[in-house]
Amino acid sequence: MKKFSNKVAIVTGGNSGIGYATAQALVKDGATVVVTGRRKEAIEKAAAEIGALPVVADQSSLSDIDALVDHVREQHGKADILFINAGVLGESTLIEEAAEVNFDNVMDINFKGAYFTLSKFVPVLADGASVVVLSSIMANVTKAKSSIYQASKAALNSIARTAAVELAPRKIRVNIVSPGPTKTPVLANSGWDAATVDAYYEKAAGEVIPLGKLGEAEDVAKLVSYLSDDAASFITGSEFVIDGGMTL
Numbered sequence: 375m376k377k378f379s380n381k382v383a384i385v386t387g388g389n390s391g392i393g394y395a396t397a398q399a400l401v402k403d404g405a406t407v408v409v410t411g412r413r414k415e416a417i418e419k420a421a422a423e424i425g426a427l428p429v430v431a432d433q434s435s436l437s438d439i440d441a442l443v444d445h446v447r448e449q450h451g452k453a454d455i456l457f458i459n460a461g462v463l464g465e466s467t468l469i470e471e472a473a474e475v476n477f478d479n480v481m482d483i484n485f486k487g488a489y490f491t492l493s494k495f496v497p498v499l500a501d502g503a504s505v506v507v508l509s510s511i512m513a514n515v516t517k518a519k520s521s522i523y524q525a526s527k528a529a530l531n532s533i534a535r536t537a538a539v540e541l542a543p544r545k546i547r548v549n550i551v552s553p554g555p556t557k558t559p560v561l562a563n564s565g566w567d568a569a570t571v572d573a574y575y576e577k578a579a580g581e582v583i584p585l586g587k588l589g590e591a592e593d594v595a596k597l598v599s600y601l602s603d604d605a606a607s608f609i610t611g612s613e614f615v616i617d618g619g620m621t622l
């Protein structure tokens with residue numbers, strides 16, 4: 375028996391970065407893992423590589439969430455592990471320069487999408503299930519040019535804590551994982567060019583992060599896997615910062 379044998383896991387945004395690494399870890403530990411993403415080709419490729427099951431879904435679309443939940447109910451009957459990970463950084467601008475289209479995109483994915491993914495999965499979650507939301511240290515950091523992203527993750531943390539209270543009677547645990555800078559395609563996906571990404575990483579590892587290195591997606595995956603396991607059965611409503619000491 376492996377740790378997650380007979381467990382059904384859902385990983386939103388599973389074709390890249392932290393979602394990919396976590397889906398891979400859950401599969402290795404015996405779970406049946408459904409991964410989602412908007413890009414059909416990318417999600418099918420990732421699923422084939424790691425032995426997961428692909429579902430094309432835009433987590434900011436309520437009809438896509440409904441279809442995903444119906445699919446999981448019909449194919450698997452329940453979900454034991456829900457990892458709400460899909461997210462975007464959006465544009466980095468001052469508040470006075472903010473564009474409505476960026477506000478809506480970031481909030482629709484990181485906040486509204488995460489909220490309704492959780493909301494609509496509740497009836498399908500098995501008693502004793504684990505929910506982990508992927509937040510960010512930015513939820514509790516005040517930094518210029520990041521107001522919308524910071525607010526989207528702060529809102530996510532608020533939802534997670536309320537959900538922990540609401541779902542505790544069913545022994546469903548809800549926890550928050552908040553990484554610092556972690557090497558994934560997220561910056562490139564937000565339009566940063568390679569030289570800017572490299573310079574940011576070099577500065578972060580060299581000057582900003584006490585442990586002197588960036589996080590790896592696998593570091594975060596191990597934490598999510600731990601929180602998804604019965605070993606964490608007394609942990610709910612907690613936030614876990616994984617940032618090499620950056621916010622100390």
Ligand SMILES: NC(=O)c1ccc[n+]([C@@H]2O[C@H](COP(=O)([O-])OP(=O)(O)OC[C@H]3O[C@@H](n4cnc5c(N)ncnc54)[C@H](OP(=O)(O)O)[C@@H]3O)[C@@H](O)[C@H]2O)c1
Nearest residue numbers: 387389390391392411412413432433460461555556558560
């Ligand atoms: N990397 C970091 O330094 C860092 C730090 C703190 C927090 N985070 C958070 O970690 C999470 C994962 O980020 P990552 O670094 O792994 O980034 P990534 O490599 O860019 O992966 C993001 C994933 O989310 C999916 N996604 C984005 N929008 C989606 C939507 N509307 N519906 C479904 N899937 C969607 C993407 O797939 P498609 O494009 O195919 O949809 C992709 O699989 C995000 O919530 C991010 O805010 C990252």
